[in-house]
Amino acid sequence: RRACAAASEGDDDDDEDDDDDGDDDEDDDEDDAMSWTTTASMRDHARDDDEDEDAGGKARREGADVGASGLDGARAARDEAEARAVIEATVSRLKDRQANKVAAASSGATAASRATKRASATGAKKTVRKSEWDSFVDWKTMEHQEYETLSDAEYAKLTKKLALEPEWRPMVSYLTSLGLKAGDLEKMLINCEELFNRPVSRVITRVEYLQSEVGLEGKTLRQIVNKDPRILLQRNRHSIPRCRYLTKIGVPQDKLADVLGKQPSILHLSVQKGLMPRVQYLKQEVGIAAEDIPLVIQRSPAVLTFSVENQIQPRVEFLRELGISKENVVKMITRHPHLLQYSFEGLGEHLKFLGEIGMNDNEVALTVTRLSQFFSLSVENSLRPKYEYLTGELGGTKETCVKYPAYFSLSLDQRIKPRHLFLEQYDLAPDPFPMKYLSVKDEEFVLRADRTVAEFEEYKEEMIPIFTAETARRALLRQVTTSSEEQRMELERKRAEYMRTHQELARKREYSDRVLKARNSHRMLLRVSNRRSR
Numbered sequence: 001r002r003a004c005a006a007a008s009e010g011d012d013d014d015d016e017d018d019d020d021d022g023d024d025d026e027d028d029d030e031d032d033a034m035s036w037t038t039t040a041s042m043r044d045h046a047r048d049d050d051e052d053e054d055a056g057g058k059a060r061r062e063g064a065d066v067g068a069s070g071l072d073g074a075r076a077a078r079d080e081a082e083a084r085a086v087i088e089a090t091v092s093r094l095k096d097r098q099a100n101k102v103a104a105a106s107s108g109a110t111a112a113s114r115a116t117k118r119a120s121a122t123g124a125k126k127t128v129r130k131s132e133w134d135s136f137v138d139w140k141t142m143e144h145q146e147y148e149t150l151s152d153a154e155y156a157k158l159t160k161k162l163a164l165e166p167e168w169r170p171m172v173s174y175l176t177s178l179g180l181k182a183g184d185l186e187k188m189l190i191n192c193e194e195l196f197n198r199p200v201s202r203v204i205t206r207v208e209y210l211q212s213e214v215g216l217e218g219k220t221l222r223q224i225v226n227k228d229p230r231i232l233l234q235r236n237r238h239s240i241p242r243c244r245y246l247t248k249i250g251v252p253q254d255k256l257a258d259v260l261g262k263q264p265s266i267l268h269l270s271v272q273k274g275l276m277p278r279v280q281y282l283k284q285e286v287g288i289a290a291e292d293i294p295l296v297i298q299r300s301p302a303v304l305t306f307s308v309e310n311q312i313q314p315r316v317e318f319l320r321e322l323g324i325s326k327e328n329v330v331k332m333i334t335r336h337p338h339l340l341q342y343s344f345e346g347l348g349e350h351l352k353f354l355g356e357i358g359m360n361d362n363e364v365a366l367t368v369t370r371l372s373q374f375f376s377l378s379v380e381n382s383l384r385p386k387y388e389y390l391t392g393e394l395g396g397t398k399e400t401c402v403k404y405p406a407y408f409s410l411s412l413d414q415r416i417k418p419r420h421l422f423l424e425q426y427d428l429a430p431d432p433f434p435m436k437y438l439s440v441k442d443e444e445f446v447l448r449a450d451r452t453v454a455e456f457e458e459y460k461e462e463m464i465p466i467f468t469a470e471t472a473r474r475a476l477l478r479q480v481t482t483s484s485e486e487q488r489m490e491l492e493r494k495r496a497e498y499m500r501t502h503q504e505l506a507r508k509r510e511y512s513d514r515v516l517k518a519r520n521s522h523r524m525l526l527r528v529s530n531r532r533s534r
Helices: 002-021 025-063 066-144 152-162 166-177 182-191 193-197 200-214 218-227 236-248 253-262 264-268 271-286 290-299 301-305 308-321 326-335 337-341 344-356 361-370 372-376 379-392 398-403 405-409 412-424 442-448 453-533
Strands: none
Touching: 152 166, 152 182, 166 182, 166 193, 166 200, 182 193, 182 218, 200 218, 200 236, 200 253, 218 253, 236 253, 236 264, 236 271, 253 264, 253 290, 253 301, 264 301, 271 290, 271 301, 271 308, 271 326, 290 301, 290 326, 290 337, 301 337, 308 326, 308 337, 308 344, 326 337, 326 361, 326 372, 337 372, 344 361, 344 372, 344 379, 361 372, 361 398, 361 405, 372 405, 379 398, 379 405, 379 412, 379 453, 398 405, 412 453, 442 453
Protein backbone atom coordinates (compact mmCIF):
# COMPACT_ATOMS: atom_id res chain seq x y z
CA ARG A 1 0.00 0.00 0.00
CA ARG A 2 2.85 2.40 0.79
CA ALA A 3 4.41 1.66 -2.60
CA CYS A 4 1.11 2.21 -4.36
CA ALA A 5 0.54 5.48 -2.55
CA ALA A 6 4.10 6.64 -3.33
CA ALA A 7 3.72 5.70 -6.96
CA SER A 8 0.40 7.54 -7.15
CA GLU A 9 1.97 10.62 -5.60
CA GLY A 10 4.88 10.46 -8.08
CA ASP A 11 2.40 10.11 -10.90
CA ASP A 12 0.43 13.13 -9.69
CA ASP A 13 3.66 15.14 -9.42
CA ASP A 14 4.52 14.21 -13.00
CA ASP A 15 1.11 15.33 -14.21
CA GLU A 16 1.44 18.62 -12.38
CA ASP A 17 4.89 19.21 -13.89
CA ASP A 18 3.54 18.47 -17.36
CA ASP A 19 0.66 20.90 -16.88
CA ASP A 20 2.91 23.65 -15.54
CA ASP A 21 5.68 23.38 -18.13
CA GLY A 22 3.50 23.23 -21.22
CA ASP A 23 5.72 23.03 -24.30
CA ASP A 24 9.09 22.95 -22.52
CA ASP A 25 10.51 19.61 -23.74
CA GLU A 26 13.68 19.72 -21.66
CA ASP A 27 11.78 20.13 -18.35
CA ASP A 28 9.40 17.33 -19.32
CA ASP A 29 12.32 15.04 -20.07
CA GLU A 30 13.92 15.84 -16.70
CA ASP A 31 10.58 15.22 -14.87
CA ASP A 32 10.08 11.95 -16.69
CA ALA A 33 13.60 10.83 -15.82
CA MET A 34 13.07 11.76 -12.18
CA SER A 35 9.69 10.02 -12.16
CA TRP A 36 11.26 6.95 -13.72
CA THR A 37 14.05 6.90 -11.12
CA THR A 38 11.61 7.52 -8.27
CA THR A 39 9.26 4.81 -9.44
CA ALA A 40 12.08 2.31 -9.83
CA SER A 41 13.34 3.12 -6.35
CA MET A 42 9.85 2.78 -4.95
CA ARG A 43 9.42 -0.52 -6.72
CA ASP A 44 12.68 -1.83 -5.16
CA HIS A 45 11.64 -0.63 -1.71
CA ALA A 46 8.23 -2.16 -2.20
CA ARG A 47 9.86 -5.47 -3.06
CA ASP A 48 12.03 -5.28 0.09
CA ASP A 49 9.00 -4.43 2.18
CA ASP A 50 7.10 -7.29 0.64
CA GLU A 51 9.94 -9.68 1.36
CA ASP A 52 10.12 -8.45 4.95
CA GLU A 53 6.37 -8.69 5.21
CA ASP A 54 6.45 -12.22 3.78
CA ALA A 55 9.08 -13.27 6.33
CA GLY A 56 7.11 -11.72 9.17
CA GLY A 57 3.96 -13.33 7.85
CA LYS A 58 5.66 -16.72 7.84
CA ALA A 59 6.75 -16.27 11.47
CA ARG A 60 3.29 -15.19 12.49
CA ARG A 61 1.65 -18.00 10.57
CA GLU A 62 3.77 -20.53 12.39
CA GLY A 63 2.38 -19.53 15.79
CA ALA A 64 -1.16 -18.43 14.75
CA ASP A 65 -4.30 -20.23 13.91
CA VAL A 66 -4.36 -22.03 10.56
CA GLY A 67 -7.60 -20.41 9.41
CA ALA A 68 -6.51 -16.89 10.32
CA SER A 69 -3.14 -17.40 8.70
CA GLY A 70 -4.72 -18.50 5.45
CA LEU A 71 -7.01 -15.43 5.34
CA ASP A 72 -4.12 -13.01 6.00
CA GLY A 73 -1.97 -14.67 3.33
CA ALA A 74 -4.69 -14.34 0.70
CA ARG A 75 -5.26 -10.68 1.57
CA ALA A 76 -1.49 -9.91 1.45
CA ALA A 77 -1.18 -11.64 -1.92
CA ARG A 78 -4.08 -9.62 -3.28
CA ASP A 79 -2.59 -6.33 -2.01
CA GLU A 80 0.79 -7.22 -3.49
CA ALA A 81 -0.76 -7.96 -6.88
CA GLU A 82 -2.67 -4.69 -6.87
CA ALA A 83 0.47 -2.71 -5.94
CA ARG A 84 2.50 -4.40 -8.69
CA ALA A 85 -0.24 -3.72 -11.22
CA VAL A 86 -0.35 -0.01 -10.31
CA ILE A 87 3.45 0.27 -10.52
CA GLU A 88 3.62 -1.51 -13.87
CA ALA A 89 0.80 0.67 -15.27
CA THR A 90 2.58 3.84 -14.16
CA VAL A 91 5.90 2.70 -15.64
CA SER A 92 4.19 1.75 -18.90
CA ARG A 93 2.41 5.07 -19.10
CA LEU A 94 5.71 6.99 -18.58
CA LYS A 95 7.40 4.94 -21.29
CA ASP A 96 4.55 5.63 -23.69
CA ARG A 97 4.69 9.34 -22.98
CA GLN A 98 8.45 9.50 -23.64
CA ALA A 99 8.09 7.55 -26.85
CA ASN A 100 5.25 9.82 -28.00
CA LYS A 101 7.40 12.94 -27.46
CA VAL A 102 10.31 11.53 -29.46
CA ALA A 103 7.95 10.46 -32.21
CA ALA A 104 6.28 13.89 -32.24
CA ALA A 105 9.63 15.69 -32.54
CA SER A 106 10.73 13.36 -35.32
CA SER A 107 7.44 13.72 -37.17
CA GLY A 108 7.63 17.55 -36.81
CA ALA A 109 11.07 17.66 -38.37
CA THR A 110 9.95 15.33 -41.11
CA ALA A 111 6.86 17.45 -41.74
CA ALA A 112 8.96 20.63 -41.90
CA SER A 113 11.35 18.98 -44.32
CA ARG A 114 8.47 17.78 -46.44
CA ALA A 115 6.92 21.26 -46.36
CA THR A 116 10.22 22.83 -47.48
CA LYS A 117 10.61 20.35 -50.30
CA ARG A 118 6.99 20.84 -51.30
CA ALA A 119 7.43 24.65 -51.31
CA SER A 120 10.61 24.48 -53.38
CA ALA A 121 9.02 22.06 -55.79
CA THR A 122 5.97 24.31 -56.03
CA GLY A 123 8.18 27.36 -56.68
CA ALA A 124 10.07 25.51 -59.37
CA LYS A 125 6.84 24.43 -60.96
CA LYS A 126 5.54 28.01 -60.82
CA THR A 127 8.71 29.33 -62.43
CA VAL A 128 8.56 26.79 -65.18
CA ARG A 129 4.84 27.32 -65.64
CA LYS A 130 5.33 31.13 -65.74
CA SER A 131 8.09 30.84 -68.33
CA GLU A 132 6.02 28.50 -70.47
CA TRP A 133 3.01 30.76 -70.16
CA ASP A 134 5.00 33.85 -71.09
CA SER A 135 6.38 32.02 -74.09
CA PHE A 136 2.88 30.99 -75.11
CA VAL A 137 1.60 34.57 -74.73
CA ASP A 138 4.55 35.90 -76.73
CA TRP A 139 3.82 33.61 -79.64
CA LYS A 140 0.12 34.42 -79.58
CA THR A 141 0.95 38.12 -79.41
CA MET A 142 3.22 37.77 -82.40
CA GLU A 143 0.47 35.95 -84.32
CA HIS A 144 -2.29 38.45 -83.63
CA GLN A 145 -0.41 41.79 -83.61
CA GLU A 146 -0.33 44.09 -86.60
CA TYR A 147 3.47 44.39 -86.80
CA GLU A 148 5.30 42.40 -89.44
CA THR A 149 6.95 39.21 -88.15
CA LEU A 150 10.15 37.56 -89.29
CA SER A 151 10.02 34.59 -91.60
CA ASP A 152 11.78 31.34 -90.77
CA ALA A 153 14.57 32.09 -93.22
CA GLU A 154 15.12 35.61 -91.88
CA TYR A 155 15.21 34.45 -88.26
CA ALA A 156 17.53 31.57 -89.16
CA LYS A 157 19.88 34.08 -90.79
CA LEU A 158 19.83 36.30 -87.70
CA THR A 159 20.29 33.28 -85.44
CA LYS A 160 23.38 32.22 -87.36
CA LYS A 161 24.82 35.72 -87.11
CA LEU A 162 23.85 36.66 -83.54
CA ALA A 163 23.42 33.23 -81.85
CA LEU A 164 19.78 33.87 -80.94
CA GLU A 165 17.64 31.53 -78.83
CA PRO A 166 14.46 30.03 -80.34
CA GLU A 167 12.24 31.56 -77.64
CA TRP A 168 13.53 35.04 -78.49
CA ARG A 169 11.86 35.06 -81.90
CA PRO A 170 8.71 37.03 -80.84
CA MET A 171 10.82 39.74 -79.20
CA VAL A 172 13.26 39.92 -82.11
CA SER A 173 10.33 40.17 -84.54
CA TYR A 174 8.82 43.06 -82.59
CA LEU A 175 12.13 44.94 -82.31
CA THR A 176 12.80 44.59 -86.03
CA SER A 177 9.29 45.90 -86.68
CA LEU A 178 10.37 49.10 -84.88
CA GLY A 179 13.14 49.55 -87.44
CA LEU A 180 16.10 48.06 -85.57
CA LYS A 181 18.76 46.43 -87.72
CA ALA A 182 21.01 43.45 -87.07
CA GLY A 183 23.76 45.74 -85.76
CA ASP A 184 21.33 47.34 -83.33
CA LEU A 185 20.19 43.92 -82.10
CA GLU A 186 23.81 42.92 -81.58
CA LYS A 187 24.41 45.99 -79.41
CA MET A 188 21.27 45.21 -77.41
CA LEU A 189 22.42 41.62 -76.87
CA ILE A 190 25.72 42.89 -75.51
CA ASN A 191 24.32 45.69 -73.35
CA CYS A 192 20.91 44.34 -72.30
CA GLU A 193 20.32 40.64 -72.98
CA GLU A 194 17.70 40.67 -70.23
CA LEU A 195 15.31 42.46 -72.60
CA PHE A 196 14.97 39.38 -74.81
CA ASN A 197 13.74 37.30 -71.85
CA ARG A 198 10.94 39.71 -70.97
CA PRO A 199 7.33 39.26 -72.17
CA VAL A 200 6.66 40.99 -75.47
CA SER A 201 3.38 42.38 -74.16
CA ARG A 202 5.19 44.46 -71.53
CA VAL A 203 7.59 45.89 -74.09
CA ILE A 204 4.68 46.71 -76.41
CA THR A 205 2.94 48.55 -73.56
CA ARG A 206 6.15 50.44 -72.83
CA VAL A 207 6.67 51.45 -76.47
CA GLU A 208 3.06 52.58 -76.80
CA TYR A 209 3.53 54.84 -73.76
CA LEU A 210 6.72 56.34 -75.20
CA GLN A 211 4.97 56.96 -78.48
CA SER A 212 1.67 58.35 -77.22
CA GLU A 213 2.67 60.23 -74.06
CA VAL A 214 6.31 61.21 -74.66
CA GLY A 215 6.10 61.59 -78.43
CA LEU A 216 8.96 59.29 -79.41
CA GLU A 217 8.36 58.14 -82.97
CA GLY A 218 10.35 56.51 -85.75
CA LYS A 219 13.97 57.64 -85.82
CA THR A 220 13.85 59.19 -82.36
CA LEU A 221 12.51 55.97 -80.84
CA ARG A 222 15.21 53.88 -82.53
CA GLN A 223 17.80 56.37 -81.36
CA ILE A 224 16.75 56.20 -77.73
CA VAL A 225 16.53 52.38 -77.80
CA ASN A 226 20.02 52.17 -79.31
CA LYS A 227 21.47 54.51 -76.71
CA ASP A 228 19.76 52.93 -73.72
CA PRO A 229 17.84 49.67 -74.37
CA ARG A 230 17.07 49.37 -70.66
CA ILE A 231 14.56 52.14 -71.18
CA LEU A 232 12.20 49.43 -72.46
CA LEU A 233 12.49 47.55 -69.15
CA GLN A 234 11.35 50.51 -67.07
CA ARG A 235 7.77 50.68 -65.87
CA ASN A 236 5.58 53.51 -67.10
CA ARG A 237 4.78 54.63 -63.57
CA HIS A 238 8.50 55.33 -63.05
CA SER A 239 8.77 57.53 -66.16
CA ILE A 240 5.69 59.64 -65.49
CA PRO A 241 7.19 61.67 -62.56
CA ARG A 242 10.31 62.54 -64.61
CA CYS A 243 8.30 63.73 -67.60
CA ARG A 244 5.94 65.71 -65.40
CA TYR A 245 8.84 67.44 -63.67
CA LEU A 246 10.42 68.45 -66.98
CA THR A 247 7.15 69.96 -68.22
CA LYS A 248 6.63 71.61 -64.83
CA ILE A 249 9.91 73.55 -65.02
CA GLY A 250 9.01 74.78 -68.50
CA VAL A 251 10.14 72.22 -71.09
CA PRO A 252 7.45 72.20 -73.81
CA GLN A 253 5.58 68.95 -74.28
CA ASP A 254 6.46 68.86 -77.97
CA LYS A 255 10.18 69.22 -77.12
CA LEU A 256 10.15 66.42 -74.58
CA ALA A 257 10.89 63.77 -77.23
CA ASP A 258 13.97 65.70 -78.43
CA VAL A 259 15.29 66.08 -74.88
CA LEU A 260 14.85 62.40 -74.02
CA GLY A 261 16.12 61.33 -77.43
CA LYS A 262 19.40 63.15 -76.78
CA GLN A 263 19.72 61.99 -73.17
CA PRO A 264 17.49 58.94 -72.37
CA SER A 265 19.27 58.37 -69.06
CA ILE A 266 17.16 61.23 -67.63
CA LEU A 267 14.33 58.72 -67.22
CA HIS A 268 16.52 56.72 -64.79
CA LEU A 269 17.21 59.67 -62.48
CA SER A 270 15.30 60.35 -59.30
CA VAL A 271 13.34 63.59 -59.28
CA GLN A 272 14.13 64.40 -55.65
CA LYS A 273 17.76 63.25 -55.60
CA GLY A 274 18.82 63.71 -59.24
CA LEU A 275 16.92 66.24 -61.34
CA MET A 276 15.78 68.74 -58.73
CA PRO A 277 19.19 69.37 -57.04
CA ARG A 278 20.85 70.12 -60.40
CA VAL A 279 18.11 72.51 -61.48
CA GLN A 280 18.24 74.26 -58.10
CA TYR A 281 22.02 74.67 -58.37
CA LEU A 282 21.77 76.19 -61.85
CA LYS A 283 19.17 78.67 -60.63
CA GLN A 284 20.49 79.56 -57.20
CA GLU A 285 24.28 79.15 -57.39
CA VAL A 286 25.05 79.80 -61.05
CA GLY A 287 22.32 82.43 -61.38
CA ILE A 288 20.44 81.22 -64.45
CA ALA A 289 16.90 82.60 -64.59
CA ALA A 290 14.01 80.18 -64.18
CA GLU A 291 12.66 80.99 -67.65
CA ASP A 292 16.08 80.16 -69.20
CA ILE A 293 16.37 76.72 -67.56
CA PRO A 294 14.21 75.04 -70.26
CA LEU A 295 16.44 76.55 -72.97
CA VAL A 296 19.55 75.20 -71.27
CA ILE A 297 17.98 71.73 -71.00
CA GLN A 298 16.85 71.74 -74.64
CA ARG A 299 20.29 72.78 -75.88
CA SER A 300 22.16 70.27 -73.70
CA PRO A 301 19.97 67.72 -71.85
CA ALA A 302 23.15 66.11 -70.49
CA VAL A 303 23.35 68.99 -67.99
CA LEU A 304 20.75 67.17 -65.90
CA THR A 305 23.09 64.17 -65.59
CA PHE A 306 26.27 66.05 -64.61
CA SER A 307 27.63 65.86 -61.07
CA VAL A 308 27.31 69.22 -59.34
CA GLU A 309 30.40 68.77 -57.16
CA ASN A 310 32.69 67.12 -59.73
CA GLN A 311 31.67 68.73 -63.03
CA ILE A 312 29.38 71.76 -62.96
CA GLN A 313 30.83 73.66 -60.01
CA PRO A 314 34.56 73.29 -60.98
CA ARG A 315 33.93 74.63 -64.50
CA VAL A 316 31.86 77.55 -63.27
CA GLU A 317 34.66 78.47 -60.87
CA PHE A 318 37.22 78.06 -63.68
CA LEU A 319 35.40 80.61 -65.83
CA ARG A 320 35.10 83.06 -62.95
CA GLU A 321 38.83 82.73 -62.21
CA LEU A 322 39.52 83.91 -65.77
CA GLY A 323 38.05 87.26 -64.77
CA ILE A 324 34.65 86.69 -66.36
CA SER A 325 31.86 88.29 -64.35
CA LYS A 326 28.99 86.27 -62.95
CA GLU A 327 26.54 87.79 -65.44
CA ASN A 328 28.75 86.87 -68.39
CA VAL A 329 29.23 83.33 -67.05
CA VAL A 330 25.45 82.99 -66.94
CA LYS A 331 25.22 84.22 -70.55
CA MET A 332 27.90 81.78 -71.71
CA ILE A 333 26.27 78.77 -70.05
CA THR A 334 22.79 79.77 -71.22
CA ARG A 335 23.91 80.19 -74.84
CA HIS A 336 26.27 77.22 -74.87
CA PRO A 337 25.65 74.81 -71.96
CA HIS A 338 28.00 72.26 -73.57
CA LEU A 339 30.68 74.37 -71.94
CA LEU A 340 30.04 72.45 -68.72
CA GLN A 341 31.15 69.15 -70.22
CA TYR A 342 34.49 70.18 -71.76
CA SER A 343 37.66 68.86 -70.17
CA PHE A 344 40.07 71.22 -68.46
CA GLU A 345 42.77 70.15 -70.95
CA GLY A 346 40.60 71.33 -73.86
CA LEU A 347 39.75 74.59 -72.13
CA GLY A 348 43.42 75.20 -71.42
CA GLU A 349 44.36 74.50 -75.06
CA HIS A 350 41.91 77.15 -76.32
CA LEU A 351 43.09 79.72 -73.81
CA LYS A 352 46.70 78.99 -74.79
CA PHE A 353 45.83 79.72 -78.43
CA LEU A 354 44.37 83.11 -77.52
CA GLY A 355 47.51 83.89 -75.56
CA GLU A 356 49.71 82.90 -78.51
CA ILE A 357 48.00 85.41 -80.82
CA GLY A 358 48.67 88.18 -78.29
CA MET A 359 45.48 88.55 -76.23
CA ASN A 360 45.70 89.59 -72.59
CA ASP A 361 43.39 88.33 -69.85
CA ASN A 362 40.73 90.99 -70.40
CA GLU A 363 40.66 90.37 -74.15
CA VAL A 364 40.45 86.62 -73.57
CA ALA A 365 37.52 87.07 -71.20
CA LEU A 366 35.77 89.38 -73.67
CA THR A 367 36.29 86.98 -76.58
CA VAL A 368 35.03 83.83 -74.88
CA THR A 369 32.10 85.76 -73.40
CA ARG A 370 30.91 87.10 -76.75
CA LEU A 371 31.45 83.76 -78.49
CA SER A 372 30.04 81.10 -76.18
CA GLN A 373 30.78 78.21 -78.56
CA PHE A 374 34.45 79.21 -78.81
CA PHE A 375 35.55 76.20 -76.73
CA SER A 376 33.70 73.80 -79.03
CA LEU A 377 35.87 74.76 -82.05
CA SER A 378 39.00 72.79 -82.85
CA VAL A 379 42.19 74.76 -82.39
CA GLU A 380 44.20 73.10 -85.16
CA ASN A 381 41.40 72.48 -87.68
CA SER A 382 39.31 75.62 -87.19
CA LEU A 383 40.68 78.46 -85.06
CA ARG A 384 44.27 78.51 -86.28
CA PRO A 385 43.50 78.24 -90.05
CA LYS A 386 40.89 81.02 -89.77
CA TYR A 387 43.27 83.29 -87.88
CA GLU A 388 46.04 82.66 -90.43
CA TYR A 389 43.66 83.55 -93.28
CA LEU A 390 42.48 86.63 -91.38
CA THR A 391 45.97 87.98 -90.89
CA GLY A 392 47.40 86.77 -94.20
CA GLU A 393 44.58 87.48 -96.68
CA LEU A 394 41.96 89.72 -95.09
CA GLY A 395 44.33 92.16 -93.45
CA GLY A 396 42.94 91.59 -89.97
CA THR A 397 44.73 91.60 -86.60
CA LYS A 398 44.28 90.38 -83.07
CA GLU A 399 42.04 93.37 -82.37
CA THR A 400 39.74 92.21 -85.17
CA CYS A 401 39.22 88.93 -83.31
CA VAL A 402 38.46 90.77 -80.09
CA LYS A 403 36.01 93.11 -81.81
CA TYR A 404 34.38 90.43 -84.00
CA PRO A 405 34.83 87.08 -82.21
CA ALA A 406 31.94 85.65 -84.27
CA TYR A 407 34.44 85.46 -87.16
CA PHE A 408 35.72 82.18 -85.65
CA SER A 409 32.24 80.65 -85.88
CA LEU A 410 31.99 81.14 -89.66
CA SER A 411 32.97 78.41 -92.12
CA LEU A 412 36.29 79.10 -93.81
CA ASP A 413 35.47 77.17 -97.01
CA GLN A 414 31.76 78.00 -97.38
CA ARG A 415 31.53 81.59 -96.13
CA ILE A 416 34.84 83.41 -95.64
CA LYS A 417 36.81 82.38 -98.73
CA PRO A 418 33.90 82.45 -101.23
CA ARG A 419 32.85 86.00 -100.33
CA HIS A 420 36.37 87.38 -100.14
CA LEU A 421 37.55 85.85 -103.41
CA PHE A 422 34.26 86.62 -105.21
CA LEU A 423 34.81 90.33 -104.59
CA GLU A 424 38.53 90.06 -105.21
CA GLN A 425 38.06 88.74 -108.75
CA TYR A 426 36.27 92.00 -109.55
CA ASP A 427 38.87 94.04 -107.61
CA LEU A 428 36.16 95.06 -105.14
CA ALA A 429 37.64 93.50 -101.99
CA PRO A 430 38.71 96.21 -99.50
CA ASP A 431 41.85 95.81 -97.40
CA PRO A 432 41.30 95.17 -94.57
CA PHE A 433 38.23 93.17 -95.48
CA PRO A 434 35.16 94.38 -93.53
CA MET A 435 33.67 91.77 -91.21
CA LYS A 436 30.15 92.94 -91.99
CA TYR A 437 30.58 91.60 -95.53
CA LEU A 438 30.74 88.15 -93.96
CA SER A 439 27.64 88.52 -91.81
CA VAL A 440 25.04 89.92 -94.23
CA LYS A 441 22.74 87.76 -96.34
CA ASP A 442 23.60 86.76 -99.88
CA GLU A 443 21.05 89.16 -101.37
CA GLU A 444 22.72 92.12 -99.70
CA PHE A 445 26.26 90.89 -100.30
CA VAL A 446 25.97 90.55 -104.11
CA LEU A 447 24.93 94.20 -104.33
CA ARG A 448 28.49 95.11 -103.36
CA ALA A 449 29.70 93.61 -106.65
CA ASP A 450 26.62 94.54 -108.65
CA ARG A 451 25.96 90.88 -109.37
CA THR A 452 23.00 88.54 -108.92
CA VAL A 453 22.47 85.83 -106.35
CA ALA A 454 22.45 83.22 -109.12
CA GLU A 455 25.94 84.24 -110.24
CA PHE A 456 27.20 84.03 -106.67
CA GLU A 457 25.59 80.61 -106.18
CA GLU A 458 27.20 79.37 -109.39
CA TYR A 459 30.56 80.66 -108.20
CA LYS A 460 30.19 78.91 -104.84
CA GLU A 461 29.13 75.66 -106.49
CA GLU A 462 32.32 75.72 -108.55
CA MET A 463 34.81 76.96 -105.95
CA ILE A 464 33.71 75.45 -102.63
CA PRO A 465 34.96 71.92 -103.55
CA ILE A 466 38.31 73.45 -104.49
CA PHE A 467 38.50 75.34 -101.19
CA THR A 468 37.56 72.20 -99.26
CA ALA A 469 40.22 70.11 -101.01
CA GLU A 470 42.83 72.79 -100.36
CA THR A 471 41.92 72.93 -96.68
CA ALA A 472 42.11 69.15 -96.46
CA ARG A 473 45.53 69.21 -98.14
CA ARG A 474 46.78 71.81 -95.69
CA ALA A 475 45.39 69.86 -92.77
CA LEU A 476 47.21 66.76 -94.03
CA LEU A 477 50.38 68.75 -94.54
CA ARG A 478 50.04 70.19 -91.07
CA GLN A 479 49.49 66.72 -89.71
CA VAL A 480 52.56 65.45 -91.55
CA THR A 481 54.53 68.43 -90.35
CA THR A 482 53.36 67.82 -86.83
CA SER A 483 54.24 64.16 -87.20
CA SER A 484 57.63 65.06 -88.63
CA GLU A 485 58.19 67.48 -85.81
CA GLU A 486 57.24 64.81 -83.33
CA GLN A 487 59.59 62.38 -85.04
CA ARG A 488 62.35 64.98 -85.01
CA MET A 489 61.80 65.60 -81.33
CA GLU A 490 61.82 61.86 -80.74
CA LEU A 491 65.10 61.52 -82.63
CA GLU A 492 66.55 64.40 -80.63
CA ARG A 493 65.45 62.72 -77.46
CA LYS A 494 67.01 59.40 -78.49
CA ARG A 495 70.20 61.20 -79.58
CA ALA A 496 70.47 62.98 -76.26
CA GLU A 497 69.85 59.71 -74.47
CA TYR A 498 72.51 57.98 -76.57
CA MET A 499 75.03 60.75 -75.87
CA ARG A 500 74.27 60.58 -72.18
CA THR A 501 74.70 56.81 -72.19
CA HIS A 502 77.90 57.05 -74.26
CA GLN A 503 79.38 59.62 -71.89
CA GLU A 504 78.49 57.44 -68.95
CA LEU A 505 80.18 54.43 -70.56
CA ALA A 506 83.26 56.50 -71.41
CA ARG A 507 83.44 57.74 -67.86
CA LYS A 508 83.18 54.19 -66.54
CA ARG A 509 85.80 53.00 -69.06
CA GLU A 510 88.17 55.80 -68.01
CA TYR A 511 87.63 54.91 -64.39
CA SER A 512 88.33 51.28 -65.14
CA ASP A 513 91.56 52.21 -66.97
CA ARG A 514 92.74 54.26 -64.00
CA VAL A 515 91.96 51.41 -61.63
CA LEU A 516 93.82 48.97 -63.89
CA LYS A 517 96.87 51.22 -64.08
CA ALA A 518 96.84 51.67 -60.31
CA ARG A 519 96.70 47.91 -59.79
CA ASN A 520 99.60 47.32 -62.23
CA SER A 521 101.69 50.00 -60.51
CA HIS A 522 100.97 48.42 -57.15
CA ARG A 523 102.07 45.02 -58.46
CA MET A 524 105.30 46.46 -59.87
CA LEU A 525 106.11 48.09 -56.54
CA LEU A 526 105.54 44.79 -54.78
CA ARG A 527 107.86 42.97 -57.18
CA VAL A 528 110.63 45.59 -56.74
CA SER A 529 110.25 45.44 -52.98
CA ASN A 530 110.50 41.64 -53.00
CA ARG A 531 113.65 41.71 -55.12
CA ARG A 532 115.34 44.20 -52.82
CA SER A 533 114.43 42.16 -49.76
CA ARG A 534 116.05 39.09 -51.31
